[in-house]
Amino acid sequence: MFNFKQAFNFVPVIDSETEYSDKQIAIIMAAEKLFAIKGFDGASVRDIAHEADINVAMISYYFGSKEKLMEAVFEMRTIKMRLKVETLLQNTSLPPLQKVYVLIDDYVDKFIHQQEFHKIMIREQMIEKDTLIARLIHQLKKRNLESIKTLIDAGQKCGDFKADIDVVLMMTTLVGTVSQMITSQHFYRSVNQLEYMAEIEFQQHMRKKLSIHLRNMFKKLLTNEN
Amino acid sequence: MFNFKQAFNFVPVIDSETEYSDKQIAIIMAAEKLFAIKGFDGASVRDIAHEADINVAMISYYFGSKEKLMEAVFEMRTIKMRLKVETLLQNTSLPPLQKVYVLIDDYVDKFIHQQEFHKIMIREQMIEKDTLIARLIHQLKKRNLESIKTLIDAGQKCGDFKADIDVVLMMTTLVGTVSQMITSQHFYRSVNQLEYMAEIEFQQHMRKKLSIHLRNMFKKLLTNEN
Amino acid sequence: MFNFKQAFNFVPVIDSETEYSDKQIAIIMAAEKLFAIKGFDGASVRDIAHEADINVAMISYYFGSKEKLMEAVFEMRTIKMRLKVETLLQNTSLPPLQKVYVLIDDYVDKFIHQQEFHKIMIREQMIEKDTLIARLIHQLKKRNLESIKTLIDAGQKCGDFKADIDVVLMMTTLVGTVSQMITSQHFYRSVNQLEYMAEIEFQQHMRKKLSIHLRNMFKKLLTNEN
Amino acid sequence: MFNFKQAFNFVPVIDSETEYSDKQIAIIMAAEKLFAIKGFDGASVRDIAHEADINVAMISYYFGSKEKLMEAVFEMRTIKMRLKVETLLQNTSLPPLQKVYVLIDDYVDKFIHQQEFHKIMIREQMIEKDTLIARLIHQLKKRNLESIKTLIDAGQKCGDFKADIDVVLMMTTLVGTVSQMITSQHFYRSVNQLEYMAEIEFQQHMRKKLSIHLRNMFKKLLTNEN
DNA sequence: CATGAATGAGTGTTCATTCAT
């Protein structure tokens, strides 16, 4: 059996209820990759089977259908998508702005480390269908938004943050900026002459740049200081 | 024959080289709509033919292939995507910050009025293929970026703008925020109890909110004033 | 276009509403043949396409689905399945027993000339599914039964027929005997050393034998004479 | 181990050569049921395995293949299909017509009590393939026919039966009538308003009706009396 | 210029069967 915690240990993991076998994990990850690159309809089950180096029939065997496989991708990822907000909220020693900084870094990390999954989410958000996945995304976003609202609220109550903050718009900028960086990273590399930087190094580069940029912006957005 | 200039006269149009017949325009617009909703692979040529109320064979007949049809969608739209920057640059009376404001509004307008096309662009950016479309998008973004750099440069030279500005990151935030608003507008409506607002009204609502939010952020990002 | 009336002129034809093209007729007849021999599930659309010498895709193109094709087989045949009863009922010159004789011959003829379709009907009757076809068969049988009841009634009223006649059981014997002859004709040939009789000749042999046998039985069943 | 004799003790059983385990019996009976309802191709081995509550692999494991399973169904049933004729022939006290009556009831009983198997037989008779099953059916019918011929012969020699009797046609009517009743029993119920009669009761109803109807017909067919 | 008919490759899925244990 595949060790979930070890394989993805760079992000804090909350264990999934569903246990998947090694082969199932392989299929899910192959699917995640190809759904990200080609989209749901663009990636055929044969493509996925080939990528995962398994027989096509195994996909139906394990997941029932292509759609159910997509749901499995979501189930596996969304379980780990809950932000650190819950923990941050309970932390009394950290000042609100610092909490926001941690939050930004958490978002950036998650997007960068799970680019493929996020590409799928971006795509799926646009499809006008009332699928299980659409509902899962909606629910995930709503839960996150509420947690963040509580955090901002606390900052306002203690006088650190300004009064008139549109949290939804703020989050739109946070998520949008990171998403845009992910989707256009090829352009970013080209424009900054970073074409030949190693993937890992480039990820750290993005991570740092985004973190500084967003911290800077959010500080100005939330507080009155310079 | 369809009058291009008249039909899309809310944005300054630079004429395309290629002339399309009414029927071709109908196909392109049906394709744009369905590609936006369902994705390239999710939308079949039969779907598009049905939407455009023409015979399936016409698509191959007019455009050669489904892929070429997508290129036609891009050709028709990208031609009108050049920003007002060129005009702004030559305008000597307007202060730099005001120019940036005009730019922001231009971006917001374009994204909102051509949501369908932008959804396609967001999707296509993610596909890791060196297609004609990928090159078209890259070229468009590069051209826009350079114009904006010149504009920011001018602001820095006259002392209105700060010295250390990462224009690429700034643009990432601009484009990302607007894109994110577009792709998650359903969520936005739901969260702000705007489910039943008429589409037109909602577009103006987004337009205003985004404009204020982005102007506010960019002012802080670019200048030292409060 | 295929001339329906000419091609099947050995049985009185009531024109179908639906017009089929030559190719559609070819597909329907290939389907009829293979459904009869192999059953609905046993006959693949590829088999049928090969038998009809057309591309597999044409079946979906023309009929929508394999099931709809089966329905087309039924539509084409059931339209001609109405017995001569209606005509017989109006005929005042023919005595009731003679009418029954005509009816028997009509049944025998129909079964023998449309063996393939009848094999399908026998099979489909057994499948426990509430399909359109099941309903079509039920309806056809009910209509026929009612007409025959009227005919028997008339015979009883004029005193030619006995009073206690179970028409349903009588029809069960009529249909059952002919069906059984059709389904076990191979055995019949073998047992009567008719293996090498030509098909046409054998059909006439069956026709005659069945007619005499059934007339004889029904005379005894219906009347008091010897 | 399953006790064959006990389980089907309503008909005299001649032991099969092959001994089947409980699990094998369960599979065979599940197969018989589903083959009857859905046909050979319509019933998947997974269906059968599920119905028998065993692992799919067991079917290949025990019987080698789906086709061999069908043969096992036949082997298990045909062994018990030999009629009472042999016993009847040796009985000197019973007059020929009474023997025929016993024979009719025996047929009716067998068909009604083993409807599922008979549905399979009806279907398999129609398949134009020289399979083991086809040969088994042929052989069974031939053996039965010969026994009956001897019985009829005896009746003719003692002067009870008429001289010109086509035994094959007579058997066609016997088997055909009972088969037709079985395959169209749903129609029979509907037409006689017996939809809600309990299955057991309905079987007894059919049994009685068929017995009287067939005895009546056969008496007229075989003898000169009224 | 336009289109209904036709095609072959591809789709997701299910099949009976076999494998490894």
Place this chain on the structure above:
DNA sequence: TATGAATGAACACTCATTCAT
């Protein structure tokens, strides 16, 4: 003996495209 996993072929059907007119 027994079984979950696995396989490759087949399934019905849809695809983008081309053909004949």
